[in-house]
Amino acid sequence: MSLKDLISPFFVWQRAFEKPYTVGLKPIVERPGAPAYRGFHINMSDDCVGCGSCFTICQNHAIDMVKVDGLEAHGGDSGLRPRFDYGRCCWCGLCVDICTAGSLRMTNEYAWFTTNPDDFRFVAGMENKSWDGRTGGYHRHPDYHLFPPKRIEMEMLAPEESVASFTEVAKGYTEEQAKLEADRCVECGICVATCPAHMDVPDYIHSIRDGDYEKGLQLMYRTNPFPATCGRICTRRCESVCPVGIQGEPVAIRWLKRFIVDQVAEADYARILPNVEADTGKRIAIVGAGPGGLSAAYYLRLKGHAVEVFESQAQAGGMLRYGVPSYRLPDPALDKDIEHIRSLGVEIHFNHSIGRDTAFSDLLDNYDAVFVSTGLNVPSQMRIQGEDHPRVMDGLKLLDDVANGKDPQIGTSVAVIGGGNVAMDAARVSRRLGAEVTVLYRRRIEDMPADTEEIHEAQAEGCIFVTQAIPVEALNAAQSDQVTLKWGEAEMLQDPKGGRPRPVLQEERMHLDTFDTVVSAIGQGSNLDYIPTEISDQLQIKWGKFIPGDYQQMVLNKLFVGGDVANATADAISAIEDGHHAARGIHRFLDTGQRG
Amino acid sequence: MNSMLERLSKEFRVTDITERHPGLTTLTADKDVAETLLRELRDREGYTHLNFMTAIDYIERGVFTLVYMLHNYATKSTLSVHVNIDRVNAEMTSIHTLWAQAWTYQRELRELWGINFPGSPRVEEDFCLEGWEEIPPMRREFDTVEYCERTFTSREGRGTVNPREHMAEIIFPNRGGDK
Incomplete structure (x- = not known):
């Protein structure tokens, strides 16, 4: 060790008598954090959907998803909100980066004094904090995403190609x-x-x-x-x-x-898929081989019950077969689903109509349970003069003919009335049959109940949309194989109660257009004539639809219902769930005798 | 600048030359020319300062990308040299002979990513993780959450609710797939 090393510490002491560079004035002036500082969290609770991605990504387990007073789980929001434990947070900001709703960010506040360590565990955005309302701090850069914001585009047939055939789009x-x-x-x-x-x-x-x-x-x-x-x-x-x-x-x-x-x-x-359980000796009748009926059949058969399905048509699938055109749902795809259900031993009686070939009451007498899923297959009437004109056809019949390989003879100019999926299907099928198609709808495009994708594809395929157009009368045209449609323009009238705007016919703005065929596709209703009145009188039925209780069960213990004829949503996936839920109810009922 | 980059791409086969923003350019060099390139940049192109070294784990591609951040005080420009090396038996030529402070970064890279720099002074000594017995923690296969759960305790009063299960309980009890 040199002499310098030995005495150098003492030189430091000379500094003790100099004026210090730092100023010791109090209170110390607080300095704000840098603009993008990763400080305390803010969560915009109204925007947050409680998906828990922040919880999942946190590498330190500093986040819990917790129930919060006043927030309930509902569709699209779990009602849970993230609670932070600042004893574990390392301020990495991954929770902000992953936040799907964009509701979570960090402020540039970094000072927080409290004597209770539990205070540092808090639900951001649900407890008042001094940094609420701060705008500075770490935000995810709008161009920076942990998952790409755009989906992988599905390759579609070009419209000019798709309109030329029934190939899947x-x-x-x-x-x-x-x-x-x-x-x-x-x-x-x-x-x-x-x-x-x-x-x-x-x-x-x-x-x-x-x-x-x-x-x-x-x-x-x-x-x-x-x-x-x-x-x-x-x-x-x-x-x-x-x-x-x-x-x-x-x-x-x-x-x-x-x-x-x-x-x-x-x-x-x-x-790969589960097999049938041991035979229970119970027999179940199902009316209608659509998605609801076959879904019930599948889950009941798996439980070991004998299942017989009665189908009035020649093929199974219901509206999926006869209502959805093959360019959206090719037969082989539908058959793949149906064939697996049949392969488990579900028996389908085709061309067998309940009420005509077998009495409904016989089903109730002869089977341990009955599931009814007969759908909506009666087209709604437009209620206009001349509706029975021979050149006016209903959309379901058009789709049905095409599905059955029959030529519906629609000619080369077609008007389709309606804005639902059946209307879109009828319009696009007509295009494929070579017709010029005009779609008339009484409200606006954004009011159409059809899937937006179908609307866009119909437009791309050259269907002309005339909105706020109300059909008034179907008249004889100059040529006997044509029909003239009288229709009037409509104005949208705002509902003072805040409901959806109502179209009002403008009597002075009427049009006459002539078409080879007018296709009416404004909705469907049910036909429950197969149920004798002494039975239907006991059932809860409103506007042609069953009102089932828990597990899709009716007041007659043996009778379960589902699908379009028993729900408000009237789509395939709801029918499938009805069938599944009814199967669970039927199994429970047969097993324990319990009602739902 | 451009003429320099052109020359580098010819003589050193550097690729992916990208100007991130004015004053910061990134490029990728092969492992076997990296040391020569860095020396060239230091001695002939004025990039005399090594700002820092780090690594990125691209586990999907099976590589670590080493990042050498260099600065030229005369032109006030920064050059980020990227070098991909195999993740398996990850090893790289030491550059402590070019910039003496590099040995510290290399010791850190060895500890946190498991990348070896043979000949780098004290490279095998602990850096900041004294007594670490796990795989290097900056490797992506290191499960940080699992390590945290195993190593640290939570304060009393913690507890989380799974959003999907919570919604199932509230919105659709008795429905969905069989439990």
């Missing part, structure tokens, strides 16, 4: 595309509550990430025996609440479902 994802799309899913499961069948969406999407499509198929069949069908034509309410869709496009759940089914060969289904 959506081509399906490749494996690479499906994996990329599956990677956009944060697996929060918010969608599960909104899916009428409560499918295990995050789980089957995860199976795509793992490349385990057999597992994916098993997961789908837990809640839905029509995945090939729903993977194509589902109304996909799940996507409307997908949190990824809040700041971007929702995950393409429907296309991912289709992808899984397309990867598994039908021949492998028996090996």
